[in-house]
Amino acid sequence: MKVKVVGLVMLLAVSAVLSACGNVKFKADYNYEMQEFEHINQRNETVSLESLKGKPWLGMYIFTNCVDVCPPMTFNMTQVQEKLVEKGIEDYNIVAFSVDPDVDTPEVLADYLSPYNAPDESKWNLLTGYSQKYIEQFAAKSTKLIVKDDPKTDQVMHAVTFFLVDKDGVLVKQYRGQSDDPSEVPIDTIAVDIETYIEENL
Numbered sequence: 001m002k003v004k005v006v007g008l009v010m011l012l013a014v015s016a017v018l019s020a021c022g023n024v025k026f027k028a029d030y031n032y033e034m035q036e037f038e039h040i041n042q043r044n045e046t047v048s049l050e051s052l053k054g055k056p057w058l059g060m061y062i063f064t065n066c067v068d069v070c071p072p073m074t075f076n077m078t079q080v081q082e083k084l085v086e087k088g089i090e091d092y093n094i095v096a097f098s099v100d101p102d103v104d105t106p107e108v109l110a111d112y113l114s115p116y117n118a119p120d121e122s123k124w125n126l127l128t129g130y131s132q133k134y135i136e137q138f139a140a141k142s143t144k145l146i147v148k149d150d151p152k153t154d155q156v157m158h159a160v161t162f163f164l165v166d167k168d169g170v171l172v173k174q175y176r177g178q179s180d181d182p183s184e185v186p187i188d189t190i191a192v193d194i195e196t197y198i199e200e201n202l
Helices: 002-022 070-086 106-110 132-143 187-201
Strands: 038-040 046-048 057-062 093-098 124-127 147-149 156-158 161-165 170-176
Touching (some): 093 132, 132 147, 132 170
Parallel strands (some): 093 124
Antiparallel strands (some): 038 046, 161 170
16 A cells, blocks of 8 residues: 555656746747848848748847947847857747947947857848937837937937747847846847747747
């Protein structure tokens, strides 16, 4: 009788673990359809919403003259990519929209990633080739995030948010991309979300 009870307890424990694993599903938090775009990246390649479809991508706003939030944000994104590399995940892209396009030419953006040792720079698209007014409107319409030029300085105010866009061009998740406390940036969560999304949708 004792053996049967022990066996039953073990069976229930295994069932609980398997059930927990099976319940890990990707759940979208947002449903923001990205507006169409077609811009130039740091390699002078044309990148559009259409060309990115078929794979999920992580987006953010940065600029090369940024003196505070952009460096830690960019570093954090490289850490997300490091996790993806460790997991053997390849079906994704990273898209960084410059919020200072007059300064951030493709040539300037080409050097931006050098200090960060990104695990795979081929996945990164640093976009420019539009007006300041355009990127402010794009951010508000597509991602519901703020981008605002400061005419008194060479700085641009922008959200410190990472956003996940699905294979169909719909923004489905947002995450804190920068914090004074690095532990508040959900690097592992972002990597797991992308892994789960890919497993369920690609």
